Amino acid sequence: MIDRQIVIPAVAADGSLYPIEKMQAHITGQLHLAVSVFVFDGDRLLLQKRAQGKYHCGGLWANTCCSHPHWRETVEDCAARRLTEELGITLPLRRHQTVDYQADVGAGLREHERVTLFSASADRTCLVPFPDPEEVEATRWISLANLRREITRDPNSFTPWLRIYLDRFPDLSFGQAA
Numbered sequence: 001m002i003d004r005q006i007v008i009p010a011v012a013a014d015g016s017l018y019p020i021e022k023m024q025a026h027i028t029g030q031l032h033l034a035v036s037v038f039v040f041d042g043d044r045l046l047l048q049k050r051a052q053g054k055y056h057c058g059g060l061w062a063n064t065c066c067s068h069p070h071w072r073e074t075v076e077d078c079a080a081r082r083l084t085e086e087l088g089i090t091l092p093l094r095r096h097q098t099v100d101y102q103a104d105v106g107a108g109l110r111e112h113e114r115v116t117l118f119s120a121s122a123d124r125t126c127l128v129p130f131p132d133p134e135e136v137e138a139t140r141w142i143s144l145a146n147l148r149r150e151i152t153r154d155p156n157s158f159t160p161w162l163r164i165y166l167d168r169f170p171d172l173s174f175g176q177a178a
Contacts, residue, residue, distance in 0.1 A: 029110035037065040041124040088130030091120040096174035103160035
């Protein structure tokens, strides 16, 4: 899948935002805004396997949803939009802290993100995702203990950012909502 040109907010040295084309941000490793959503049912997390055709990390397991706000879009609006676009679900989201990370995501691309974390609660017996096949190959619920075991056994089956989040937040509790 080739992404159409999408303009996202990049972060300048003084903290101000400026528009940059999404692929350019990943080619140059420019710091840019992002969101990551985690949907839980108790200690179980809804994972998505990224579609093979994604511009990076295709076929890898990731948290429920992650993306980049469009230029002039709020992170809250982006998180809700992408949860619906990628998985066909709508849930009330709680905003948590914002963290920075960098990761090599292959094919000469780098993530250098200032990511705002969101979470939601759901009943997995009632929540039925309708994944967009261009975005998501599969979904599954997994306990945090099993997720940690799988990542230890086969880290390359998971996105770099999910491994980073689990390293920084072992129980995936991100503190109080912002």
